[in-house]
Amino acid sequence: MTDRAFGASIKRKEDPRLITGEARYLEDLNLTGTLHAAILRSPFAHARIKSIDTSKAAAHPGVVAVFTGHDFMDLNPLPAAWVVTGADVHTNTPRALEVEKVTHVGQGVAVVVAEDRYTAQDALGLIHVDWETLPVVVDAKMATEPGAPLVHENAPNNVCLDWSIGDQGATDQALGEADVVVRQSLVNQRLIPNPMEARGCMAQYDPAGQAYTVWMTSQAPHVMRLLMTAFVFGIPENKMRVISPQVGGGFGTKIFLYPEYVLVAALAKKVGAPVKWMETRSENYVATTHGRDHITDIEVGATKDGRIQGLKVHTFANLGGTLSTIATGIPTTLYGRLLSGAYKIPHFYCNVKGVYTNTSMVDAYRGAGRPEATYVVERAMDLVAAELGMDPSEIRRKNFIQPEDFPYAPADNILAGLKYDSGNYEGTLDLALNMVGYEDFRRKQAEARDQGRYLGIGFSSYIEICGVAPSAWIGLPGQGWGAGLWESANVRVHLTGKVVVTTGSQSHGQGLETTFAQIVADELGVPVDDITVEHSDTQGTPFGYGTYGSRSTAVGGIALYNSVQHIKEKAMKLGAYMLEAAEEDVVYDAAEGKVHVKGSPEQAKTIQEIALQAAVAYDLPAGMEAFLDYTSYYDPPNCTYPFGTHVCMVEVDVETGAVKILRYAAADDVGPQINPMIVEGQLHGGIAQGIGQALWEGAVYDERGQLVSGSMMDYSMPKAQFFPAIETGQTVTPSPTNPLGVKGAGEAGTIGAAPAVVNAVMDALSPFGIRHLDMPLTAEKVWRAVQQKGA
Amino acid sequence: MKHTVSITVNGVQQAHQVEARLLLVHYLRDVLGLTGTNIGCDTSQCGACTVHLDGLAVKSCTVLALQADGGSVETIEGLAKNGELHPMQQAFWEKHGLQCGFCTPGMIMAAIGLLESNPNPSDDQIRHALEGNYCRCTGYHNIVEAVKHVAAG
Numbered sequence: 001m002t003d004r005a006f007g008a009s010i011k012r013k014e015d016p017r018l019i020t021g022e023a024r025y026l027e028d029l030n031l032t033g034t035l036h037a038a039i040l041r042s043p044f045a046h047a048r049i050k051s052i053d054t055s056k057a058a059a060h061p062g063v064v065a066v067f068t069g070h071d072f073m074d075l076n077p078l079p080a081a082w083v084v085t086g087a088d089v090h091t092n093t094p095r096a097l098e099v100e101k102v103t104h105v106g107q108g109v110a111v112v113v114a115e116d117r118y119t120a121q122d123a124l125g126l127i128h129v130d131w132e133t134l135p136v137v138v139d140a141k142m143a144t145e146p147g148a149p150l151v152h153e154n155a156p157n158n159v160c161l162d163w164s165i166g167d168q169g170a171t172d173q174a175l176g177e178a179d180v181v182v183r184q185s186l187v188n189q190r191l192i193p194n195p196m197e198a199r200g201c202m203a204q205y206d207p208a209g210q211a212y213t214v215w216m217t218s219q220a221p222h223v224m225r226l227l228m229t230a231f232v233f234g235i236p237e238n239k240m241r242v243i244s245p246q247v248g249g250g251f252g253t254k255i256f257l258y259p260e261y262v263l264v265a266a267l268a269k270k271v272g273a274p275v276k277w278m279e280t281r282s283e284n285y286v287a288t289t290h291g292r293d294h295i296t297d298i299e300v301g302a303t304k305d306g307r308i309q310g311l312k313v314h315t316f317a318n319l320g321g322t323l324s325t326i327a328t329g330i331p332t333t334l335y336g337r338l339l340s341g342a343y344k345i346p347h348f349y350c351n352v353k354g355v356y357t358n359t360s361m362v363d364a365y366r367g368a369g370r371p372e373a374t375y376v377v378e379r380a381m382d383l384v385a386a387e388l389g390m391d392p393s394e395i396r397r398k399n400f401i402q403p404e405d406f407p408y409a410p411a412d413n414i415l416a417g418l419k420y421d422s423g424n425y426e427g428t429l430d431l432a433l434n435m436v437g438y439e440d441f442r443r444k445q446a447e448a449r450d451q452g453r454y455l456g457i458g459f460s461s462y463i464e465i466c467g468v469a470p471s472a473w474i475g476l477p478g479q480g481w482g483a484g485l486w487e488s489a490n491v492r493v494h495l496t497g498k499v500v501v502t503t504g505s506q507s508h509g510q511g512l513e514t515t516f517a518q519i520v521a522d523e524l525g526v527p528v529d530d531i532t533v534e535h536s537d538t539q540g541t542p543f544g545y546g547t548y549g550s551r552s553t554a555v556g557g558i559a560l561y562n563s564v565q566h567i568k569e570k571a572m573k574l575g576a577y578m579l580e581a582a583e584e585d586v587v588y589d590a591a592e593g594k595v596h597v598k599g600s601p602e603q604a605k606t607i608q609e610i611a612l613q614a615a616v617a618y619d620l621p622a623g624m625e626a627f628l629d630y631t632s633y634y635d636p637p638n639c640t641y642p643f644g645t646h647v648c649m650v651e652v653d654v655e656t657g658a659v660k661i662l663r664y665a666a667a668d669d670v671g672p673q674i675n676p677m678i679v680e681g682q683l684h685g686g687i688a689q690g691i692g693q694a695l696w697e698g699a700v701y702d703e704r705g706q707l708v709s710g711s712m713m714d715y716s717m718p719k720a721q722f723f724p725a726i727e728t729g730q731t732v733t734p735s736p737t738n739p740l741g742v743k744g745a746g747e748a749g750t751i752g753a754a755p756a757v758v759n760a761v762m763d764a765l766s767p768f769g770i771r772h773l774d775m776p777l778t779a780e781k782v783w784r785a786v787q788q789k790g791a
Numbered sequence: 792m793k794h795t796v797s798i799t800v801n802g803v804q805q806a807h808q809v810e811a812r813l814l815l816v817h818y819l820r821d822v823l824g825l826t827g828t829n830i831g832c833d834t835s836q837c838g839a840c841t842v843h844l845d846g847l848a849v850k851s852c853t854v855l856a857l858q859a860d861g862g863s864v865e866t867i868e869g870l871a872k873n874g875e876l877h878p879m880q881q882a883f884w885e886k887h888g889l890q891c892g893f894c895t896p897g898m899i900m901a902a903i904g905l906l907e908s909n910p911n912p913s914d915d916q917i918r919h920a921l922e923g924n925y926c927r928c929t930g931y932h933n934i935v936e937a938v939k940h941v942a943a944g
Binding site: 012014015016018019020021022023024025195246247249251677678680685689720725726749 | 812820826832837839868870871887889893894896899914918919921922931934
């Protein structure tokens with residue numbers, strides 16, 4: 001052991017099973033006698049269910065049973081696990097199957113259980129529902145206007161929540177005194193997350209033990225068990241085991257409790273056999289949560305020399321037809337509280353109206369509120385720069401929070417008591433400018449314009465709130481999250497010296513099994529190959545909150561680090577005993593994986609020797625328990641705040657409106673990197689999703705609430721040829737919050753990318769006097785804008 | 792009514808009675824238990840289910856099992872020989888060409904198909920050749936790197 005495991009781009013431990021097809025995703029699981037469920041979903045966006053006739057379906061050969069919502073009235077509606085504080089929230093959540101009415105296309109109203117999936121699907125067509133259709137509203141702003149159709153009786157004007165932060169009076173005054181005030185409407189369009197694996201669930205009920213085993217595509221199995229048992233089924237938590245098998249991506253959508261999971265578990269008990277349901281992609285488009293969907297008006301004031309004086313934000317956030325699990329926290333806490341971005345802005349006011357509409361549920365999607373906030377801030381910076389004729393890099397420099405300002409509390413207490421931990425924002429801006437050769441580009445841009453070609457460059461100097469956790473801050477005393485958000489890790493060093501880690505966190509593609517093994521290898525001095533990381537099963541892992549908000553490493557990784565420290569302490573005690581030395585005379589050499597006498601490295605016991613002695617327990621110091629085993633629960637004192645500057649260069653063909661990305665360079669600072677290859681991969685993928693939003697993606701509803709972009713044929717999922725190679729660079733500013741200094745990297749790319757691309761296109765279009773276009777910047781939209789300005 | 796289908800899968804002759812409407816991907820997964828081939832969509836866009844049929848990369852969700860009658864199919868499970876990974880599998884591992892892994896079997900099969908028809912593709916040719924295979928995790932960057940790595944030998 002000489003090379004440090006921390007910081008090494010080692011190949012992922014999880015890959016062999018994935019590249020050979022051996023991995024077992026939900027759909028790959030099968031128990032003897034498994035029956036298959038298919039769900040009849042509402043074809044209407046808003047309708048009353050007058051009656052449902054299931055008799056023909058029930059009589060179809062191969063059908064075991066057919067149920068409607070009336071068969072599950074013993075189950076509570078799904079819980080809203082985050083009811084944001086600071087607003088009177090009018091809660092409406094889905095049931096296993098809807099009973100009285102549906103509020104968006106795709107809500108389940110009946111289920112067929114059959115011997116095979118083809119038969120289950122066939123029988124859906126034999127169910128007759130007598131619908132009474134109701135008026136529909138899909139636009140969040142229009143939904144709040146007088147006379148709009150009412151989605152839920154308990155939410156007048158369809159307002160689910162009305163939430164404000166900041167200092168309205170001070171912000172108005174700052175804007176009144178500013179030299180320039182820029183006003184702009186911004187749409188952050190609805191996105192469909194599209195993990196490559198859709199959702200699924202399989203359940204088995206054991207009548208003797210009155211216990212359920214539920215396999216589901218989840219990012220948070222422990223939370224799912226808690227919500228299902230304590231809130232929906234009303235049974236003891238120990239009567240259910242939840243297992244999340246190999247999960248094929250989630251991007252937030254697999255955090256939540258969905259009606260189908262409740263339904264499938266209940267079905268397993270009702271029919272007395274294992275039941276499996278696998279979402280089709282078409283179902284995924286309507287039944288799985290969407291992301292973003294904000295309509296925002298901003299006012300930003302600045303001095304003549306470009307110092308931002310105040311930012312006022314009014315947002316209508318579309319929450320869909322019912323509330324998903326943490327829907328109310330995303331456009332509030334995770335959005336409004338980030339509006340200072342990387343800048344010293346003296347005053348803020350932000351009002352958010354969370355609105356019900358007849359559309360699919362909206363909840364966290366990669367970045368979850370933070371991309372929306374960053375889009376506001378980074379567009380605001382460019383709009384002010386354009387108004388003042390300033391260089392967009394210069395206005396950023398002028399307003400950056402400086403390294404000596406940390407810890408930094410954004411003004412008007414918008415971060416609710418927390419402070420940015422550390423940063424050097426100018427460092428990543430400088431790096432990004434160097435990576436792309438900024439001055440040279442501006443020369444080329446001027447030359448190109450002379451030839452009638454339109455190049456543009458755009459910046460995004462983002463920050464992110466990661467490692468979302470401090471339980472007292474996010475929880476009921478603070479932001480209204482219904483529980484804590486610490487994370488757990490257990491470390492056991494077995495008799496043979498092999499290490500087993502169990503964690504309450506989860507991995508669905510990020511490479512956690514490798515990263516976590518590297519943390520242990522680095523601290524304990526054992527080979528990465530000797531370490532196994534087990535997760536995603538409520539049986540055998542300590543309770544934990546799962547993976548989202550770029551928190552697995554910054555919170556779960558620190559729990560793991562702390563457990564290893566305790567293991568080392570015990571190993572030193574036992575090692576000293578074995579070496580017949582005093583405890584204070586030995587040290588733990590993590591590079592070698594040995595305890596040795598200070599100044600005498602040859603007088604040593606390896607961790608494997610110590611683990612064996614601890615495990616067999618023939619000869620231990622008085623009072624010492626057997627085995628090297630420790631579980632930590634880490635609740636950080638603060639979130640972490642990664643940052644970076646992304647730069648995008650584009651060429652716009654004004655004859656067709658087509659936008660071509662010439663280069664994309666990302667300079668990110670996520671703190672020390674445990675596995676740079678994995679971090680880079682996270683950035684690549686995040687950036688692709690951000691570029692996707694900027695240029696191509698967008699959910700489209702018609703006025704009847706039909707999702708016309710409801711399949712991969714209709715929704716613009718980015719393909720390989722849409723992208724250039726992505727250039728990455730990094731600076732390293734450790735977080736003082738945790739002993740590893742790590743910050744988190746899962747969402748940074750998505751947060752940084754969309755504004756960089758939009759700013760680049762607007763820069764290219766500036767000769768036409770085009771100040772702003774809403775995403776996605778499709779060729780048609782750009783072409784129309786150019787035509788309009790040209791004429 | 793069922794029909795007999797006879798297909799060589801990963802070198803092994805198989806024969807089963809199947810419904811006429813059974814998709815090849817369901818035949819591979821549900822009848823043969825070869826679950827490495829994944830299903831990511833229901834409109835033939837995503838390419839997660841790509842396998843080789845008589846040497847050509849095809850989306851197995853868009854082929855009936857009966858259409859493959861008498862043919863030869865190779866799936867992700869058939870790539871590694873005698874415990875040795877196929878060079879494309881090795882390259883995806885080394886170049887971090889996968890994250891969640893769900894698109895990976897199809898992506899690897901499509902990439903092998905590409906190099907069989909064009910052994911030295913440019914970056915642009917690789918990206919266009921993979922247009923029938925979606926990945927939501929990697930931004931395709933390291934997938935392209937993996938294919939280039941194999942092409943470079």
